[in-house]
Each structure stands twice: as C-alpha cells, then as structure tokens.
Amino acid sequence: MIPVYINGAACISVQDTLSENFSQNLSPENSAQVVKAIEPNYKEFIPPALIRRMSKTVKMSSVASHYALQEAGIENLDAIIVGTGMGCSQDSEKFLKNVIDNKEEFLTPTFFIQSTHNTVAGQIALGLQCHAYNFTYVNTSSSLEFSFLDAKLQINDGEAENILVGSTDEQTERTMELYKLNKTIKKEENLPVDYLNSTTDGVIWGEGSSFFVLGKDKTENSYAQLTDIQIRSRLNPDEAQSFIEGFLAKNKITNHDIDAIILGFSGDATSDVYYRKAMDLFQNSALLYYKHLSGEFNTASGFSTFMACHILKNQEIPEVMMINSLKKEEIKNILLYNHLGGNDHSLVLLEKA
Incomplete structure (x- = not known):
C-alpha cells in the first residue's frame, strides 16, 4: 500500500493558529457559551468585491487552503475534498429569513445558491481554476475523516498524487439560539466548565476551518504519515x-x-x-x-x-x-x-x- 503523507497543514480557529508561534500562546476557552474563530485580514487574500458575497466559512476555507497549498508547494491538484457538518449555514439562514420576511415572494436566489454544502469546495476550485475531482462529505463529526478516507484510497489506488482535504464549520445566530434551547450548548450557570471533570451536560460551541495537503511523496515539509x-x-x-x-x-x-x-x-x-x-x-x-x-x-x-x-x-x-x-x-x-x-x-x- 502506498504511504500517504500530510505535506501541508493550515488552520483558522478560536486560537491564533495562523501565527508562527501559536503553540506558545494557546489559551483555554471555558467561560463563554459560544467562542468565535480569530479571522485573518481577508483583503490580503480575496478581492474586496468577492468578500462581500462570501459567507464566513467560505472565507475561512479560502485562506486556510491557500496557506496549506503554499506550505506544500503544490499548484496542481488531483482532487479537492471538503468535510463539513453544517455547510454554509449563514447563507441558509439569510435565505430562510428572506422567505419569511417577503412572504415567499420576490426572492433573490443568491443566498440559496450559496447555501449548499459544496459551495466551499466549489469556490476553492474556482479560485484555483482546478477542474479535477471535487467532492464534499456531510457526515456530522466524521466529515473530515470520510474526506481523509476518500483521499487516502485515491492515492493508494494510483488515481491521484496530491489532494487538498479540508474541514470547515461556521456559527450562525439562530442555530446557536436553538442549540441553547435544546441544551446542546451549556447553560450559563454551568460555566466555567472543567472539561476533564464536568458533571453537567452540554458543550461550549466553536467554529473553524482546517486544510491539509495529502500526497504520495514525502517532502522536506512533511508533517506526518496518514496511516x-x-x-x-x-x-x-x-x-x-x-x-x-x-x-x-x-x-x-x-x-x-x-x-x-x-x-x-x-x-x-x-x-x-x-x-x-x-x-x-x-x-x-x-x-x-x-x-x-x-x-x-x-x-x-x-x-x-x-x-x-x-x-x-x-x-x-x-x-x-x-x-x-x-x-x-x-x-x-x-x-x-x-x-x-x-x-x-x-x-x-x-x-x-
């Protein structure tokens, strides 16, 4: 079986994981019900005219994938595979709000078109002018793992040499309200939380985008072998x-x-x-x-x-x-x-x- 290596890795998260010395500045988040990702200056990576039309998860993914590809030194990809649990939920909420506010009349299709889960993989492909295999996995918490499995099988079978694999999820206001109502998110009175010895149900909800370049060849930048x-x-x-x-x-x-x-x-x-x-x-x-x-x-x-x-x-x-x-x-x-x-x-x- 051909070894599969992770040759590039980038992450946008609640921590400042795009900085060089991020591991020295990791700070636990245990007192808020919802924690937001630290976003980069998107204008450095995306034209301003496009930024306005992109949801948060698309913007985060565009930048994270850029860093991962730059690190791996790869320009030509054989596949783009993205895993997401909620997809572009901000645009989904905007579309549904328009449906209600406008009583199902005179709706613009933009938010609906951009709300599909495969928007992220598609936007990255458009930016790279990549016409190769493009796929999105929506399998809740194992979305990234299914994406890894797909990429690994393609490299093992000799169908691909370099694949961009990513995972991304964003928060939306209404969804967070619903998660609080159904007790997915911890009650305020149960904060701060001791993650290792908690006696209450619910979680602190986050968001983020992580991208990896998988390849069949080991390089000087290789992080690990995906076994x-x-x-x-x-x-x-x-x-x-x-x-x-x-x-x-x-x-x-x-x-x-x-x-x-x-x-x-x-x-x-x-x-x-x-x-x-x-x-x-x-x-x-x-x-x-x-x-x-x-x-x-x-x-x-x-x-x-x-x-x-x-x-x-x-x-x-x-x-x-x-x-x-x-x-x-x-x-x-x-x-x-x-x-x-x-x-x-x-x-x-x-x-x-």
Missing part, C-alpha cells in the same frame, strides 16, 4: 476499548506503541465517558485533549489533526493540552479519537513522517 482511519456511527461506552483495540490490531500495533492519544473531551458529562474508557487503555502514553482550545463543533477534529501534525513534526507537546505528565523521548505514533455527543466515532492514526 489509517476508522469510523463507527454508533458505540456503547463499553465497546469503546474493543473498538480501539481492533483498530490497533488491524494496523499490527498495540496500545504500547501509541506515544500520544488526543481525546475529544468536550465537557459534556454524558458523552465524555467514552474518552474515560479509552484513557484506561493508554497508561503508558501521553494523554492529550483539545476542545478546551477549539470549542466543540462538527469538524473540531480538524483542529486536533492540525495540532497532531505539529506535535509530530516539532516533537513538542503544548503543556496546555496535557492530561497526564508523561512525555516520551520520541513521538512516533499519535492516535486521534473523536465523536460528537456519543455518535459518529472516529479513529485516525498518524505516524512521524
């Missing part, structure tokens, strides 16, 4: 350990070979039990978490993948991510485990390039 991905839509908490052990066995390694595991603790007491079960398997590994830095959202795993890439490349783990104090001399294998509200469980195995 394997596995996805399961439903699991009982008692099945979490066997799910992980089966995945490791499939890759002919054991829990002792995992130097660090990044867990998606969200502060939701009910669903975080899966991560506690997983922790018990890795007594001799560095235990890390990340959603206190990114917030919870459908494609939050893009942030953890970005952090894992930098950990493997720089061989340094930010203190703010550590659950235990164990640090190995060399970090070769990192396992990422994520789900959203107890559904759509994913495992991603990354190796040092």
Whole structure:
C-alpha cells in the first residue's frame, strides 16, 4: 500500500493558529457559551468585491487552503475534498429569513445558491481554476475523516498524487439560539466548565476551518504519515476499548506503541465517558485533549489533526493540552479519537513522517 503523507497543514480557529508561534500562546476557552474563530485580514487574500458575497466559512476555507497549498508547494491538484457538518449555514439562514420576511415572494436566489454544502469546495476550485475531482462529505463529526478516507484510497489506488482535504464549520445566530434551547450548548450557570471533570451536560460551541495537503511523496515539509482511519456511527461506552483495540490490531500495533492519544473531551458529562474508557487503555502514553482550545463543533477534529501534525513534526507537546505528565523521548505514533455527543466515532492514526 502506498504511504500517504500530510505535506501541508493550515488552520483558522478560536486560537491564533495562523501565527508562527501559536503553540506558545494557546489559551483555554471555558467561560463563554459560544467562542468565535480569530479571522485573518481577508483583503490580503480575496478581492474586496468577492468578500462581500462570501459567507464566513467560505472565507475561512479560502485562506486556510491557500496557506496549506503554499506550505506544500503544490499548484496542481488531483482532487479537492471538503468535510463539513453544517455547510454554509449563514447563507441558509439569510435565505430562510428572506422567505419569511417577503412572504415567499420576490426572492433573490443568491443566498440559496450559496447555501449548499459544496459551495466551499466549489469556490476553492474556482479560485484555483482546478477542474479535477471535487467532492464534499456531510457526515456530522466524521466529515473530515470520510474526506481523509476518500483521499487516502485515491492515492493508494494510483488515481491521484496530491489532494487538498479540508474541514470547515461556521456559527450562525439562530442555530446557536436553538442549540441553547435544546441544551446542546451549556447553560450559563454551568460555566466555567472543567472539561476533564464536568458533571453537567452540554458543550461550549466553536467554529473553524482546517486544510491539509495529502500526497504520495514525502517532502522536506512533511508533517506526518496518514496511516489509517476508522469510523463507527454508533458505540456503547463499553465497546469503546474493543473498538480501539481492533483498530490497533488491524494496523499490527498495540496500545504500547501509541506515544500520544488526543481525546475529544468536550465537557459534556454524558458523552465524555467514552474518552474515560479509552484513557484506561493508554497508561503508558501521553494523554492529550483539545476542545478546551477549539470549542466543540462538527469538524473540531480538524483542529486536533492540525495540532497532531505539529506535535509530530516539532516533537513538542503544548503543556496546555496535557492530561497526564508523561512525555516520551520520541513521538512516533499519535492516535486521534473523536465523536460528537456519543455518535459518529472516529479513529485516525498518524505516524512521524
């Protein structure tokens, strides 16, 4: 099987992840119900006339993909694959508001056209004048993992050499109101949240955009090797350990070979039990978490993948991510485990390039 390498990585998130020394300035976000991404100056990347017509998620993705491609030194892509949970929800809300305000009459189609989930991948392709395979996965919290799986299969089968893979989700005012009403988002009285020892349900909601360039060739800029991905839509908490052990066995390694595991603790007491079960398997590994830095959202795993890439490349783990104090001399294998509200469980195995 052909190895697949991550040769470029960029992230726009609640943290200032576009800056060079971002890992030294990571700051936990545990006191607000909703946390917003730190956005760049879009005028440096996108013509002003286009900015006005772009939703936040399209703008974030355009810039993040630009940085990832620049880092990888790639101009010609064989595919663009994007994973998103909510798509361009800002434009969806604007269209629905127009429908109500105008009593279903005299509607402009612009917001409807731009509200489709595949707008992001399409806009990136238009900007790059790329006519290759263009696909969008909408699979809630495993959208990025399905995108990775598609890209990996194409490279393994010799159908592609360089693929841009991304994940993106934005916040919208009305959706956040609904999430507060249905208790997806934590109540104000339950803040600040202790992510590792929470006794209340609900999460702090975030947003962001992460893009990666996958290639069949290892380069000087390679971050990691994307070894394997596995996805399961439903699991009982008692099945979490066997799910992980089966995945490791499939890759002919054991829990002792995992130097660090990044867990998606969200502060939701009910669903975080899966991560506690997983922790018990890795007594001799560095235990890390990340959603206190990114917030919870459908494609939050893009942030953890970005952090894992930098950990493997720089061989340094930010203190703010550590659950235990164990640090190995060399970090070769990192396992990422994520789900959203107890559904759509994913495992991603990354190796040092």
